[in-house]
Amino acid sequence: MPQEKLLTITTTILVLWVIMIITLERIIPYRKGLKFFREGFWIDLVWYTLIQSYFLKIFIFDYLIAPVQHHFNWSAIQFVKNWPVAVQVLFFLVTHDLYIYLFHRLQHRSKLLWRTHEAHHSGKEVDFLSGSRSHIVEIIINQTIEFAPIILLGADPAVIPIKALLDAMFGMFIHGNIRVNLGKLKYIINTPELHLWHHANYIEVFHANFATKFAIWDHLLGTAYNPGHAPGNERENWGLGYEYPRDYFLQHAFSVKRFDENKLLKYKWFDRYYNLRPALLSVFFKLWKKDDLKPDAIHQPGISKTILTHQQQEEILQ
Numbered sequence: 277m278p279q280e281k282l283l284t285i286t287t288t289i290l291v292l293w294v295i296m297i298i299t300l301e302r303i304i305p306y307r308k309g310l311k312f313f314r315e316g317f318w319i320d321l322v323w324y325t326l327i328q329s330y331f332l333k334i335f336i337f338d339y340l341i342a343p344v345q346h347h348f349n350w351s352a353i354q355f356v357k358n359w360p361v362a363v364q365v366l367f368f369l370v371t372h373d374l375y376i377y378l379f380h381r382l383q384h385r386s387k388l389l390w391r392t393h394e395a396h397h398s399g400k401e402v403d404f405l406s407g408s409r410s411h412i413v414e415i416i417i418n419q420t421i422e423f424a425p426i427i428l429l430g431a432d433p434a435v436i437p438i439k440a441l442l443d444a445m446f447g448m449f450i451h452g453n454i455r456v457n458l459g460k461l462k463y464i465i466n467t468p469e470l471h472l473w474h475h476a477n478y479i480e481v482f483h484a485n486f487a488t489k490f491a492i493w494d495h496l497l498g499t500a501y502n503p504g505h506a507p508g509n510e511r512e513n514w515g516l517g518y519e520y521p522r523d524y525f526l527q528h529a530f531s532v533k534r535f536d537e538n539k540l541l542k543y544k545w546f547d548r549y550y551n552l553r554p555a556l557l558s559v560f561f562k563l564w565k566k567d568d569l570k571p572d573a574i575h576q577p578g579i580s581k582t583i584l585t586h587q588q589q590e591e592i593l594q
């Protein structure tokens with residue numbers, strides 16, 4: 277199949293998938309009261325989903341993988357070349373997912389690697405778009421390790437768009453604010469139930485639910501955590517137990533050097549920059565309901581659990 281036709285098909289499937297997940301989030305929400313334009317929506321959409329992924333795709337494929345591909349002769353190890361496309365997709369899906377599970381687990385153990393992962397946990401309100409929020413370094417490592425073998429081991433060119441589509445579909449599904457019951461399949465396929473718990477701020481789950489696509493890794497390796505009810509609905513029940521910058525660039529700077537975002541506001545240039553986006557948005561939203569911009573309009577009784585404080589998190593990270 278020509279690559280253009282395949283791209284048209286994968287894009288169509290993706291658009292339909294987005295519509296379906298957004299609709300399900302309205303019909304069967306996991307966390308009731310979560311707004312569509314929730315806290316961090318625009319950062320996740322504009323910076324992480326559109327701008328960051330556009331530039332990182334060019335960087336990873338053209339500046340990291342392509343030079344390695346052209347400088348060496350890979351023909352001797354291209355063992356997947358003659359496999360049917362479906363088998364190739366399945367092979368890379370399973371092997372990369374196992375790698376992601378192990379690397380993710382490591383990110384929750386190492387202080388250094390946690391700096392590349394905390395951005396993903398920083399959202400207080402998690403929905404279909406939250407999966408896009410990942411630190412630049414995390415994406416470079418994971419996507420290079422994902423796509424380099426596909427290219428270097430001689431996979432069919434169709435494998436890349438199909439794999440990228442499945443990544444996006446799974447990413448939206450497991451972060452989707454939806455209540456789904458897959459029956460016994462939930463022990464194999466990952467679900468929002470397990471992954472939303474992974475985004476909850478509790479000690480019990482800081483070292484659990486690392487799976488992305490296949491929950492079977494968590495069940496086989498003893499890291500599945502599902503108490504059978506949802507996390508509380510208060511802000512402290514979700515995301516990080518410490519203050520985290522709200523600005524995209526400051527989020528990356530924070531991974532290198534800790535600082536207090538609010539203290540920077542005393543500088544006029546920073547104050548102007550920091551308030552530019554909310555100012556533009558408020559003009560845009562004058563025609564809309566302004567309430568949608570308020571981050572925490574959700575108040576439901578929290579379920580008593582052990583909230584993970586910053587100090588505790590520092591202690592359990594090695």
Ligand SMILES: [Zn+2]
Nearest residue numbers: 380393397474
């Ligand atoms: Zn994590």
Ligand SMILES: [Zn+2]
Nearest residue numbers: 396407451471
């Ligand atoms: Zn996540």
